[in-house]
Amino acid sequence: MVRRELIIKNISGLHLRPTGILCNEAIKYRSEIRFEKDGSFTNVKSVLSVLGACIKCGDRVELICQGPDEEDAMNALTALIESGLGE
Amino acid sequence: MFKGVNASSGIGIGKAVIVEETELVIQRETVADSVAEVERFKSALEQTMQETEAMAADLAQRIGEKEAEIMNGHLMLLMDPMLTGEVETSISSEQICGEYAIEQVFTMYAGVFAAMDDELMQQRATDMLDLKTRLQKTMMGVASANIADLPAGTILVARDLTPSMTAGINPEHVTGIVTELGGKTSHSAILARALEIPAVVAVGGFLDNVKNGDEIVLDGSTGAVYVNPDASVADEYRQKREAFLKEKKELEQYIGKPTVTKDGVSVELVANIGRPEDVEKVLQYDGEGVGLFRTEFLFMDRNAMPTEEEQFEAYKTVAEMLEGKPVIIRTLDIGGDKEIPYMGLAKDENPFLGYRAIRLCLDRKEDIYRPQLRALLRASAYGKIRIMIPMVTCIDELREAKALIAEIKGELDGLGVAYDKDIQVGVMMETAAASLVADLFAKEADFFSIGTNDLTQYTMAVDRGNDKVSYLYSTFNPAVLRSIRHIIACGRAEGIMVGMCGEAASDPMMIPLLLAFGLNEFSMSASAILKSRKMITGYSMEELQAVAEKAMSFATAGEVEAYMKEFVG
Numbered sequence: 001m002v003r004r005e006l007i008i009k010n011i012s013g014l015h016l017r018p019t020g021i022l023c024n025e026a027i028k029y030r031s032e033i034r035f036e037k038d039g040s041f042t043n044v045k046s047v048l049s050v051l052g053a054c055i056k057c058g059d060r061v062e063l064i065c066q067g068p069d070e071e072d073a074m075n076a077l078t079a080l081i082e083s084g085l086g087e
Numbered sequence: 088m089f090k091g092v093n094a095s096s097g098i099g100i101g102k103a104v105i106v107e108e109t110e111l112v113i114q115r116e117t118v119a120d121s122v123a124e125v126e127r128f129k130s131a132l133e134q135t136m137q138e139t140e141a142m143a144a145d146l147a148q149r150i151g152e153k154e155a156e157i158m159n160g161h162l163m164l165l166m167d168p169m170l171t172g173e174v175e176t177s178i179s180s181e182q183i184c185g186e187y188a189i190e191q192v193f194t195m196y197a198g199v200f201a202a203m204d205d206e207l208m209q210q211r212a213t214d215m216l217d218l219k220t221r222l223q224k225t226m227m228g229v230a231s232a233n234i235a236d237l238p239a240g241t242i243l244v245a246r247d248l249t250p251s252m253t254a255g256i257n258p259e260h261v262t263g264i265v266t267e268l269g270g271k272t273s274h275s276a277i278l279a280r281a282l283e284i285p286a287v288v289a290v291g292g293f294l295d296n297v298k299n300g301d302e303i304v305l306d307g308s309t310g311a312v313y314v315n316p317d318a319s320v321a322d323e324y325r326q327k328r329e330a331f332l333k334e335k336k337e338l339e340q341y342i343g344k345p346t347v348t349k350d351g352v353s354v355e356l357v358a359n360i361g362r363p364e365d366v367e368k369v370l371q372y373d374g375e376g377v378g379l380f381r382t383e384f385l386f387m388d389r390n391a392m393p394t395e396e397e398q399f400e401a402y403k404t405v406a407e408m409l410e411g412k413p414v415i416i417r418t419l420d421i422g423g424d425k426e427i428p429y430m431g432l433a434k435d436e437n438p439f440l441g442y443r444a445i446r447l448c449l450d451r452k453e454d455i456y457r458p459q460l461r462a463l464l465r466a467s468a469y470g471k472i473r474i475m476i477p478m479v480t481c482i483d484e485l486r487e488a489k490a491l492i493a494e495i496k497g498e499l500d501g502l503g504v505a506y507d508k509d510i511q512v513g514v515m516m517e518t519a520a521a522s523l524v525a526d527l528f529a530k531e532a533d534f535f536s537i538g539t540n541d542l543t544q545y546t547m548a549v550d551r552g553n554d555k556v557s558y559l560y561s562t563f564n565p566a567v568l569r570s571i572r573h574i575i576a577c578g579r580a581e582g583i584m585v586g587m588c589g590e591a592a593s594d595p596m597m598i599p600l601l602l603a604f605g606l607n608e609f610s611m612s613a614s615a616i617l618k619s620r621k622m623i624t625g626y627s628m629e630e631l632q633a634v635a636e637k638a639m640s641f642a643t644a645g646e647v648e649a650y651m652k653e654f655v656g
Contacts, residue, residue, distance in 0.1 A: 009400050011363060015207045016214075017156055020163035027168075046169035048196060051211060054203060056389075058397045084400060 001066040002074045003036075009084050013056040016047070018085035023047045025080055031067025033077065044077070091265070091290035093310040094276035098328035099263020099285035100321070101240040103301040103314075105294065106232045106252070111223055113190045121179040128174060128185035131225040135218075136165050142254045150281050153367070157250045157274050161218055170196070186223045193219035213274065217249040237261060242303040246294060248275035258282045263305045265312055267293050287312050338617040342373045346620045348602065349627040355608040356616050356623075357413075359588055363401055366408040368613040373620075376412040378536065378610020379475070379588035380405060382419055382459070391429050392454060398462035406470025413471040415536060415586075415610075417515065418459055418488075420444045420477040430455075439544070444478035449487050456488075461495050467507035474512045475536055480520040482527055488512070489531075515588075517541035522570045525577035535578045536610070539589025543567050562591045563644040563651070568600065572639070575604045586610055596651040598622055603635030 010018050026033045026044045033044040035053065037060070043049040044063070055061060063081070065073040118124045143158035164170060170192065177188040197215035200208050224231055234255040237243065241261050245252070247268035253275040256264075264279055269288035279286035285307030297303070297314050304313040304324045313320055347353040357378035358369040369377060385393045385401055405414055421427065422435060422443020435441035448456040463474055476488050489512055499506055513534035516522060522542065529535070539562050544551060546567050551560040562568070571587075578585035586608030591597040593611035598619060601609065609619060634654055641647045 007394075007396065009396060011397070011401050011404065012207065013205075016160040016163070016211065020160060023163065023167070043169060047163050047167045048169050051208065052199060054205060054208060057400075058391070058394055 001064065002070050003062050003064045004074060004078060005060060005062050006078060006081050008055055008057060008059050008061060008081065011057050013059070014050055014053070014085075016051065019047050019050045021086050022077070022080060023050065025076060026073070029065070029067070029069050029073035029076075031065045031070045031073045033066075033073055034064045036062040036064055089290050089293060089296070089312040089314070091287040091293075091310045091312060092269075092271055093306075093308055094269070094271055094288045095264070095279035095284060095286035096308040096331075097263075097283065097285035098324050098331055099242055099303070099305045099307065100324060100328060101242040101262040101303060102238075103244045103297050103299055103303045104237055104241045105297065105299050106234060106243060106245045108220065108232055108246075108249075109224075109229055111186075111220065111227065111229065113186050113223060115187045116184040117182050118178075118184050119182075121182050124178050124185055125175050127226065128178060128188070131185070131222055132165060132171060135222050135225050136162060138221075139165065139251075142251065146254050150278075154278060154281050157278075158254060161214060161250070164214065164218060185226050189219055189222050189226075193222075210274065214250065217251055220249070221251060234261075242305065244293065244297055244303070250274040250278070253278040256282060256284070258284050263303065263307070264288075265290055265293060265297075265303065265305055267291065338621060341617045341620045341624070344620065344624070346375070346623055348623060348631075349625070350629060352602075352628050354602070354606065354623065355586070356620055357415075357586070357608060357610045358613040358616060359610050360405075360613075363404045363408065365613070366405055369409075372613045372616045374412075374613055374616050376409065376471075377405070377414040378586050378608055380414055380416045382417060383421055383425075386419060386421065386427060386430075387425070389429075392458075395458040395462045398459055399465050402463055402466035402472065403469045406466055406472050409470055411471060413473060415473045415475050415513070415534075415588075416463055417475045417477050418445070418463075419448055419455060422447060439550075445476050445484050445488065446478070449484065452491060456491065457495065460488075460492055461499075464492070464495055464499060464506040464510065465504060467510045468505035472507065472510060473534065474510060475515055475534075476512070477515045477538070478517060478541070479514045479528070480518045482524070482531060485512075485514055485528065485531055513583075516574045517545065517589075519546050519570070522546075522574050525574045526580070529577045529581035529583055532583065534584040534586065535574060536608075537571060537574055537585070537587040537589065537606075539567075539571070539587060539591040542570060542589070546570055561644045561648070562589075562594070562597060563647040565639070565642060565644070565647065568639065568647065571601070572604045575601075575606055579605050584608060593619055595622060595655050596648065599626060599631050599654065600635050600638055600651070602626060602628065603631040 023045055035042040035044055042053040063077060139158055139162045143155045146158055147155035173192045174188045178185055193215050197212040201212040203209055234252055235257055237260050239260045242263040243261050244265050247266055261284055264284055264286040266288045267290055269275055276288055285305060287305050287307055287310050290312055302315050304316050304321055345353055346356045355375050357376040358374040359379040360377055361381045362384050385398055402416060422438045422441060424438035466472055479485055511533035514528055514532045515538050516535050517538035543560055543562050547559050547564060549556050549559040551557050575585045584607045587606055588610040592609040593615040638647050638650055
């Protein structure tokens with residue numbers, strides 16, 4: 001299992017469009033991919049789950065990947081989040 | 088007459104077509120073969136996804152990528168394994184029909200979104216309900232209301248327009264939209280504006296007062312709606328409609344044209360914005376840049392100071408979206424009249440004369456000003472950013488801010504971080520004190536931007552919110568006009584750019600005077616740009632010099648205003 005702390009940079013937070021971009025990438029991996037924020041977990045492969053977490057700009061989240069391709073998933077998703085998810 | 092919310096401007100005249108969604112009756116029915124039921128759901132899902140994809144492609148082609156995003160968002164929700172998985176699980180575990188499983192799951196999520204404390208998220212509830220109905224209709228073989236084939240001259244009347252319904256509208260046939268529900272920022276209002284269809288939304292009880300074929304007149308600028316109006320009202324609106332279309336067409340000719348007077352003096356026409364997304368409108372109306380980007384939005388409605396990183400992203404976004412056109416970004420202009428709990432500002436007895444704007448920022452360099460300036464400098468590597476300092480009254484403030492900027496530049500150099508080494512630092516001219524020493528400011532600032540709203544307030548010593556004295560609040564007061572003329576002359580004498588970002592910059596009666604005074608840049612709401620360009624290109628400086636001279640010879644605001652009114656006609 002790998003985990004990394006990230007800061008969400010999108011101005012409007014994780015709303016529908018950036019979340020869609022994020023989930024589309026996440027589903028490419030076989031690993032289980034989650035966000036942990038304030039002790040609760042979010043399934044990063046689900047648009048609804050991520051939207052429901054109401055993650056705002058500037059929020060700190062921990063990205064957790066667990067599975068056969070966890071390193072690849074971590075690297076790809078970190079890069080995507082750092083790039084601002086298309087915003 | 089009915090009154091609603093003006094959602095998309097223009098006059099719509101035509102015959103009512105009421106679009107009603109068939110009321111679906113969804114009942115909990117048990118199924119014997121839940122495996123087959125899951126398959127039935129999956130094929131409905133597949134079909135709905137294909138339709139959504141087609142709608143997105145159609146919107147992207149007809150209107151633009153941005154509008155298509157609403158449908159792309161729907162597609163992402165339909166692809167969500169959590170959502171569809173939950174429907175499948177409930178079909179098989181409870182042995183219920185797909186329609187009912189959809190009802191349960193989607194209604195639950197719509198409720199979750201509706202309860203969220205965030206407007207963007209609350210809108211997702213509408214999306215969930217729209218998708219729910221579409222999936223159920225597909226499963227039941229009920230056709231959706233067909234909006235694509237409405238006859239020409241239709242006024243579309245509905246309780247509410249779902250995003251998927253609005254996406255199918257043909258703007259050549261639909262001349263107006265009236266709905267009982269919705270708001271200015273709902274998807275359907277946004278799409279109506281993108282399609283340039285006049286629309287009035289949130290007209291309470293409208294469906295009880297209209298039937299198919301009724302003559303409807305609506306004014307999307309005022310929110311007025313008439314059902315079977317008198318011939319005189321209908322005629323009046325027909326004329327208004329023609330005037331509106333004529334003006335729109337005329338103004339469109341000014342897109343891409345330079346802003347230059349008949350005798351060859353060119354000025355810049357730029358826009359005021361409050362958020363990064365406003366840039367789109369600036370480009371749409373052919374603004375030549377942004378003359379005022381207010382940064383307060385970054386600090387409002389939140390619980391902690393925005394980080395440097397967050398600010399950097401916002402400034403960079405705007406700079407990049409403008410593709411090389413200049414943007415003047417005003418540093419934080421806030422004081423004790425705004426409730427920002429996390430800043431811990433004491434309530435000012437007299438906030439407009441108190442601890443605010445540059446005074447506050449220079450006092451709190453470490454937690455407020457340094458991060459903002461650093462973010463601005465870093466973002467300047469991505470476009471043409473200019474920094475503007477608000478509410479200066481004495482040179483010391485400009486010097487202190489510039490010293491801090493120089494210090495941060497040194498830090499960035501040390502770290503090898505890119506920024507625009509020639510970034511301009513200007514001041515907002517909005518106090519009587521700054522105006523009186525404008526010649527001194529002009530020697531040390533890279534540009535001026537005159538904020539007429541505050542300049543008028545501080546010059547006339549008048550609170551425009553106070554009804555008893557608001558009659559004094561007029562930019563046409565000789566005192567204010569002399570101040571403006573003086574500021575422009577001082578700036579021009581030192582060869583710096585002088586702009587204006589107050590309401591006066593787009594006032595048709597002020598524009599001739601400002602041109603004559605020598606103003607270089609006019610910053611206004613994006614929608615006023617083309618109208619102003621049309622005006623400016625119609626004047627010659629020679630003619631305006633004489634007008635300004637005459638206007639400045641009057642002793643009262645009333646006389647100046649009357650004279651300018653007559654001149655503009």
